[in-house]
Amino acid sequence: MTDSEASLKQQITELGDKIRQLKVDKAAKDVIDQEVAVLKQLKAKLAVATGEPLPASGGKSKKATQFTLKTPKGTRDFNDKEMAVREAMFDTIKGVFRKHGGVTIDTPVFELKEILSGKYGEDSKLIYDLEDQGGEKCSLRYDLTVPFSRFLAMNSTLYQNIKRYHIGKVYRRDQPAMTKGRMREFYQCDFDIAGAHEPMVPDAEIVRIAVEVLTALDVGDFIIKINHRKVLDGMFAVCGVPEDKIRPISSAVDKMDKLPWEEVRKEMVDEKGLDPAAADRIGRYICLSGGEDLLNRLLQDEQLKANASAMAGLQDMQLFFRYAKVFKIADWVSFDLSLARGLDYYTGVIYEAVLVDSEENKNILAQEMPGQAKAPQDADESQVRLGSIAAGGRYDELVGMFAGSNRKGKSNNIPCVGVSVGVERVFSILMRKQKYEEIKANQTEVYVIAVGDGLLDERMAIAVELWENGIKAEYMFKAKPKLQPQFTACDRDLIPLSVIIGKDELAKGVVKIKDMQNKNADEAGGVEVPYTEMVAELKRRLGH
Amino acid sequence: MTDSEASLKQQITELGDKIRQLKVDKAAKDVIDQEVAVLKQLKAKLAVATGEPLPASGGKSKKATQFTLKTPKGTRDFNDKEMAVREAMFDTIKGVFRKHGGVTIDTPVFELKEILSGKYGEDSKLIYDLEDQGGEKCSLRYDLTVPFSRFLAMNSTLYQNIKRYHIGKVYRRDQPAMTKGRMREFYQCDFDIAGAHEPMVPDAEIVRIAVEVLTALDVGDFIIKINHRKVLDGMFAVCGVPEDKIRPISSAVDKMDKLPWEEVRKEMVDEKGLDPAAADRIGRYICLSGGEDLLNRLLQDEQLKANASAMAGLQDMQLFFRYAKVFKIADWVSFDLSLARGLDYYTGVIYEAVLVDSEENKNILAQEMPGQAKAPQDADESQVRLGSIAAGGRYDELVGMFAGSNRKGKSNNIPCVGVSVGVERVFSILMRKQKYEEIKANQTEVYVIAVGDGLLDERMAIAVELWENGIKAEYMFKAKPKLQPQFTACDRDLIPLSVIIGKDELAKGVVKIKDMQNKNADEAGGVEVPYTEMVAELKRRLGH
Incomplete structure (x- = not known):
């Protein structure tokens, strides 16, 4: 099989999967028809290339001894030029992490299944399990945060505080979304500061690190949206969201970067049964964003002033803005009440770096992903959107979930704050910013x-x-x-x-x-x- | 749970596993009794430390909600100091690989199960499978060579020749042998030269690379044993080994570094039904080792001269020695007829770097593995043996197994030669060579x-x-x-x-x-x- 045949076959398999998913998702008929037409063309191309009739369903061969030469669904190879770009990217990131005293640890790619249980909410269904071949039940890690917390809980006498980074692969049995570059195997790149420290100092330094990393990577202009779980919770309370609806309503707010307010409001009221008046009150808050001026306005808000959680969060934000100025990062920071972040385990500050909607950024993203040996999954990646390129927050209770379960009474919790750089996204931007043929894979002199x-x-x-x-x-x-x-x-x-x-x-x-x-x-x-x-x-x- | 409690619990679990395995292996009663005594001590220690009665069988808690905080069997964490040593080791190795024009690629940690099938002989039972959660059947990679061959077969139009290195984790569901430092998740570190090239030039350069890497890592004095599959096959033929017994007899010879000749001979004759006279003839050959002098003696051997395979192999070895002198590595090379290498896919030169039996090397290996946060698996690692620290050979048919199966008639094979540095072994040597407290994990200035x-x-x-x-x-x-x-x-x-x-x-x-x-x-x-x-x-x- 030639390279282009292998590529064709993989494209056919992937497109078949996509079409099935579109049907499951009840996509519009013309959308599906269009994809089916592309699929037929690909099949015809392959038939010409191989001179053999194609099996009816994409990718599966009739002969039992034959199989398609490909990587598993949602995974891909990276060739030498792509790896040169990736390694330079990782080196740049590591350079920043080390400048801030970061050390690295390594944890196994799989963990005991029970370590991961109950950490990811409904996304737990995306966890890859290893086959039970006798012995322990294991799962591939879903992120690097839970293994880090497990490590801290196991080694808490030695690591009461640590600045650790970890660059490694994680696994999610998601439906690979070609248009979003969402893979089943991908790298995460985390920096976390663990330990009981001066309030908001590590939090501000983490944001400074994100700014340094993204600047050093030269990904394009960006801002860092920032919010606080306690401000959010307080805001929901004063808007009239019942305690048991705070997390679901928070999830709805989290969609504000993808959906218009009307849709989010509909989800709150129709799906989640929120009082329409409460939804409107939320709407008035979450359209707010800005700098210290917004913070000062909120500190004057009579309703928030009466809520202990909101005030605790706003006082943290005051400290944050003070340190952001010392750290010279205030220009990048936008206090944004619509930022909610999906993960349950955040307890304090949360943030997300996003590319700004500039001509330059849009031009780069509009370019095709270069590279002859590119995976077929990239075929649609030219549609990559402006969006999150780093994210994180404070999670003060996660280590305690492990440490606590093994100590009677005496908690052994370690508070943490961290950031995860969206390296796969950054990689696809960096690839678009250079000429493929000018990438030097070797270092030969x-x-x-x-x-x-x-x-x-x-x-x-x-x-x-x-x-x-x-x-x-x-x-x-x-x-x-x-x-x-x-x-x-x-x-x-x-x-x-x-x-x-x-x-x-x-x-x-x-x-x-x-x-x-x-x-x-x-x-x-x-x-x-x-x-x-x-x-x-x-x-x-x-x-x- | 404190660090030492976690460590104790893990030691108990591991030792329990070991004892069960000893029973399965029908080990001597006093050996088992000794281990059971150690187990009882550990359990007593733990009971004192936690103040709670221990469950009857090691590691499993009675309460359903509780579980032991540990990494899966055969896996471990590496802390910041260990990682500093590992990263320096990887950097040194990469530096040598890049000096020789090496580029790197990345492949997924799991492959389609059928890609790995039929590549590892009876060791295939050690392959980790992913649970069938709907979709493709996948397995964790067992080495980096098969994924590399799959990559070459998929991208053969672009990569007819490549010098590629790959440093990555591989997985083997082996019984973790504490005394041998054998883990279920471990790193491999491979350099391979693919392409149809001048005979023996890449082979000699690969050995030069191994010498450079091991010298740069400063692991201690070593030699590189070298042999040739065609010489071996020819030798077996002239000794009177029937065609169908060549692989099994070769496997027996492969044990010569661990067992005395009498035991190997017994396996050949008693277990594998070889004519005792043939075994004795083999015995006379495989005790031979040396430099070019040995090669010249064998070239005069009347029986080998009459065997085409042997002569082809010996002519390759002549070329190899010529290039070894140009590359200034002849002093490290020992032509060793007892070197057989287990893997079936080798087709030409094979080699293995081993530490020499010097006082200095033995002193280093006799030291305890340092580090407070070391994994309990290392407890017995002070018994690490002198042995292989790098190995490899020529495999000219493996890419063809993939490329060939998808082309009718026209073979798309790519010959390869490579070396794998035994980084886990090297790591355990490097850790013994420095003071734990003097390892700087961070780079803060x-x-x-x-x-x-x-x-x-x-x-x-x-x-x-x-x-x-x-x-x-x-x-x-x-x-x-x-x-x-x-x-x-x-x-x-x-x-x-x-x-x-x-x-x-x-x-x-x-x-x-x-x-x-x-x-x-x-x-x-x-x-x-x-x-x-x-x-x-x-x-x-x-x-x-």
Whole structure:
């Protein structure tokens, strides 16, 4: 099977899945019909390519011994160029984390099933379980926060406080949504500060870290929406939301970035049975956003002033704004009463970084995802939306859920605050911002080239000399390569310099050093250098 | 639950498992009794620590709502200090891989089950399957070689040749053997050269890479045993091993590093029904090892000369020794006819790096694994043996197993050769070679300290100044910290420098810079520097 056949087959499988999902979701008929037409075209293309009739349903072969060569649904490979971009991204992020004293830990990819139970609400159905092959029941981790909390609870005598980051894969058995780039295996990239500290200082530093990371990654202009669970809870209370409806109403508010207010209001009143007057009161609050001015207005709000939870939250926000100014991040921060965040475990400040609706940002997102070896899932990713690129908040009770369950009476809780950078989203933005062919996957600095007689052993010996001097070097694995393919290899792999040898050079004890990025310069044939000075000259040019 | 309680409980669970396994394996009664005695002691210890009666069988609690706080069997966490050592190890390895033009790819942690089927012989039973929750059947990857081959087969038009490395976790549902450090989740670290190249050139470079990696990691003196599947097959044939017994007999030979020849011979003759005369002929060959001298002797061997497979292999070995000299690695290489390697898919050169039996190596391995937060699995790791620290070989048919199955007639095979560094083993050696308390987990360079009035906002502002100038800095998350705890934090986190401020310094527009590693020097109180010169002075001292 050729690459394009494999790609076609995978596209067909994926599109089949999408259509089935559209039917389940009762999508409009013309939407489904359009997808079916694309599916038929893909099938016809594949039939031409392979010369064999296609099985009726996408992807499944009739022969029992055959199978489609693909990665599991919702997962993908990353090729060398994509990985170069990803590793540079991770290095940038780690650099910021370490600047703030961050250390890293590692936890297993799967946990005991019971560790994850009861942590994710109704999303628990998305947890991947391992087959029961005798022994413990295990599940793939759903995020990095619960394993971190489990680690803290197990090691609480040693880690009463820690600034830890963790970059690792997590798993969600979600319906992969191609248009949203939602995968079943994806990276999370978390920084958390655990410990009982001065109120709001770690919270503000976490937001500063988010600003530094997103600035260093150069993802485009962004703001950080910020809110507080206690402000939210107080606001709901003064608006007349009964205690038992606070979480469902909060979930509805969380949709304000995707749905218009009328729809959110409808969900509150029609689906969740909220008094329409209460909904309208909520509506007047959650349209508010701004800076310290908004905070001061709310501090004057007679109703909120009478609510202890709201006032506690607003006082935290006062502290937050004070530290945000010291940390020089106030310009990025927007106090936004519509920000609710879905996760139940947040107890204090919550925030979300979003790209601003600028022309520049929209232009980048409108571009196609580059890369020949891109996964078919990316086919629709050009529709990627403006949206969240980092998010987090304070969760003061999660460690206690583990630590508490094993101590009688004496709680061993550790309060935490953290941020998760949306690295998959950032990656898709970074890929759009550069030319695919200009991504250098390798780090090779010098290619050792022979003119004429091959000189394999001599090229290998020069490579050894370079490696031993810390220079990254390659040569062609061929006894008698022609000159042109060696130049082509330099071009393809974006290798800046070459060392060229021939019989004459060997006889004279010299090599030629050639700038491969600047082939038409005066030194087009390369500059002759004594062999004994080769390493020094290369290092000089490479800036070692 | 305290840390030591969690550790005790996990030790009890693990030891219970081990005892059950010993019973299954019909171990000697005194061996089992000894373990049971240890188990009883551990249980008594735990009962004292918790003040509660222990459940009858290790680890399982009577209350349904309670569960043991632990990682799944055969998995473990790595804390911040351990991760600092691991990340430095991975960075060193990546540095060598990149010096040779290596690029990296990423593949999913799980693959379609059928991709892994039929690749690992009887070890396939150790594959972890995901639960069938509707959809495709998937399994956790067992190594990185099969996913790489699947990637190549899927992308063969783009990657006819590639030097790729991959550092990632793999999974084997093995009985965790504490004494051997065998885990169910562990890292592999592979470098492979794919493509149809000049014979033995990539093979020799792979061995050079192994030598460079192990030298850079400073794991202790080692040699690289090398053999060739074609030499082995030819040797078995001339010794009189029937075709259908070659693989089983090869597996028996593979045990020569663990068992004495008499036991291996017994397995060949008694279990595998080999003619005793044939076994003795094998015995005369596989006791041979050496350098080029051995190769030359074998090239004169009349029986081997008559065998085409043996001669093809020996000619490869001639080339290998030629290139080994060019690559300056001949001193590490030992041609060893007893090296067989278990995996079926090798087709050419095979090799294995092993620590030599030196006093220095034995002393290091005899040391206890350091670290307070170490996993209980490590308890017995002081018994770690001399043994393999890297291994690999040529596998020319594996990609064809994928590519071939989807092409009619036209094979799309890509030959490969690779090496896998035994990073878990190397890690346990590196941990033994350093003092746990001297491992710096963070990279923090400067701690901002206040004398007297707390000066929280001022300390935060200085940290901002340092961060903005690329200096890694922390301060205490406390409004009015005392001086001593701030010094203690510097000691604990091995932070080299501090910036100290008090009211006097602020009034004068200066800070004090203090060398925290050299507190009794002349400048014990710190050196006064104008605030405007603080960053420059810190950078000078840090060598930025």
